[in-house]
Amino acid sequence: MSTSATSSAARPPADPRRDLGAALRRWAVTGGPGIGVVRVLDRHGFGSVESGQLVAGTTDGEVGGLLYLGALDDSAHPLAAEAASGTATVREAHVGESSAVAAGLACAGGATLLAHPLPAASAAALGEALETGRPAALLSVVDTGATLVLTGPGLEEPTGDLGGVTAAAAEQARALLRRGATATERLDVDGTAVLVDLLVPVPSVLVVGEGALGGALHAQAGLLGWSARTVTTVDDARAAVAAFTEADVLVLLDHDPAFDAALLDGLAHGRGFLGALGSRRTQAARRERLLAAGVTEDALSAVHGPVGLDLGARTPAETAVSIVAQVVALRAGRSASALASSAGRIGG
Structure with missing residues (x-):
């Protein structure tokens, strides 16, 4: 890094x-x-x-x-x-x-x-x-x-x-x-x-880190008419997050603790969707570091980690679907439950 x-x-x-x-x-x-x-x-x-x-x-x-x-x-x-x-x-x-x-x-x-x-x-x-x-x-x-x-x-x-x-x-x-x-x-x-x-603002996805999931996120964003870009350094990630609007999406793939700085920047200005990949153990370690850096328990709820909905995703493509689905649901104020179990409006 x-x-x-x-x-x-x-x-x-x-x-x-x-x-x-x-x-x-x-x-x-x-x-x-x-x-x-x-x-x-x-x-x-x-x-x-x-x-x-x-x-x-x-x-x-x-x-x-x-x-x-x-x-x-x-x-x-x-x-x-x-x-x-x-x-x-x-x-x-x-x-x-x-x-x-x-x-x-x-x-x-x-x-x-x-x-x-x-x-x-x-x-x-x-x-x-x-x-x-x-x-x-x-x-x-x-x-x-x-x-x-x-x-x-x-x-x-x-x-x-x-x-x-x-x-x-x-x-x-x-x-x-x-x-x-x-x-x-x-x-x-x-x-x-x-x-x-x-x-209506069009989301822009910032992928931080490399890997097959990054490519899958770019492909999924393209299908939705969203833009996407990838950065791999802490400075680039922080610069991009600093320019975030409400429509922007961060997906942090890199587990290096140095990238906590991008999450801290995102939490400080309160704009956009902040998502982080990683196992439960990785998420727990990241959570402790953010708390030690002064982030409150309430503020931590704005970091979606592990990012994505529980769809049982196994492949990068399926994981990308679960991530953008969570973004869509949050933007619409929906619970992301099955339509058949909902009594509300079908569609936006």
């Missing part, structure tokens, strides 16, 4: 949504320029594109976020500045075949863009959720630009107001969250058109 300087493998994957969150928070706390946001109300063409895409900007000309790989920048950036000045606008934008393909899209297309002001309090709440990897929803009345931001694991924390449809629109957004995926939907809420961008 070595403790070399942080390598590129320890750096988190590029996350435009996290960068946008940081920008929104910064703009909100300065109390200076107005903030506007541009969203996709409707589209045709472009091929397969992700939901929940946003561009935000200020009256000072700063811009963050991305719409369709930047193909709509010429339309979206000026709209963001207009919206930051206090004007809500619906406008059509079109991208030709050559420009769309050059940006990385499958084909030409068009979009109906909704641009509206984003109050500082709403920008701060949305920005914090995006930057720290928490679920968030941005809802707006299409005709007026009135805005509501919902954050928290169950979107239980509101900022803003949609008037008389606030409660009903929030409930519809929470129903969308049960699907477990980012979505852009145009809702009819008691006769009022509401655009909702539901932004």
